[in-house]
Amino acid sequence: MSTPWMIEVDGIHLPKQLSGHPALELCNSRAGWREPPVWAGEYLRSYDALALLAATSGVISDAACAALRKKAAADPDGATAALERTRELRADLYTALTGEPGPTARRRLSQAIGHARGRQHLVLESHSARWEFGSATLDDPLDAFLLEAGSLLTCAARELVTPCPGEECGWLFLNTSRRRKWCQMAVCGNRAKQAAFAARSRT
Template identity: 35%
Template sequence: MLPELIDAGHPALDLLNTAGGATRERDVERLTSFAEAVAFAARSGLVDAAEAAGLAGLDSPAEVVELRAQREALHGYLSALVDGRPPAPADRSRVERDVRAAYRAARLSGSLAGPAWIVEVGPGLIGHRFALATAALLSGSSREQISRCGRCSWFFLDPSPSRRRRWCSMATCGNRAKAARHHSRSR
């Protein structure tokens, strides 16, 4: 099962943070099975409990591989934007292609309650919901709040007026940075 992850402030960023460890390297993979992808999607709100139950009977290793590729393209795209450089054409194209495919697979809801876009339960649901969440993030006002941890590869929203938050979590990366500074001073 997935370990506790920080709440990045947006489901699309939460999914980005299912890879990566204590450094900038994306060397820890937390989506190793379809069941873990479903559990993550339910916990982050990408799917509701009924949809998660509907996906529980499926096992699609190929879908997990595709979800990881989708995640890494968005990670590359956002990393470039946060660093102030142009995104790689392949990352940008992949993110755009995923969003367009999700809109083609979705239909507009007839209700103000629940998600605005309905995607039928079945193969591709999590990837489509991730792409729709990505579209909402990139087209919404919180786009300007996207930040990346100064220590690891995780993203988060920083809604503070000064936008000076440096760590994904003070309890993890913030404490590691403080400990490293203390260690270097005490040498």
């Protein structure tokens, strides 16, 4: 099953990938950012959803995703804690990218990104090198997203981050053309057009 705004992966609904950056895909795992959070707008309803979002966003491998889902099934309390922490830091990141986070949120996000960076070690091979986490933990999906967030927050592309003005949306995307207004014209753009047409018809 898929829609213009959602895909289904292993039976779990995930937001469609359309932001242009993995850190923004984490933010887009919730819809309706200008309103208080509601369950209907939440995609991270389980640890499985978090792990699959990380894999589809390219921040962890499919093999790591499968292993983490097994680990979460064996430690449901730990999985719940990791999921709740992800939602909290997701809100901090969204605020940092779209407004001015308060001192508590700023400190919490900064410390979390620093902790994620500290977990990495460099793996040197014959003709390549890569950064990896040490032993796998249930925080791996969040920490992988946080590393992407740190890169985005400290580069020029941060100025291109744009929130969709669509009703019950607020999804973020990199506005590389500087002309894009909606996350998807076929969804939020058309809804706005229909609403404007209805308003004109009433008058």
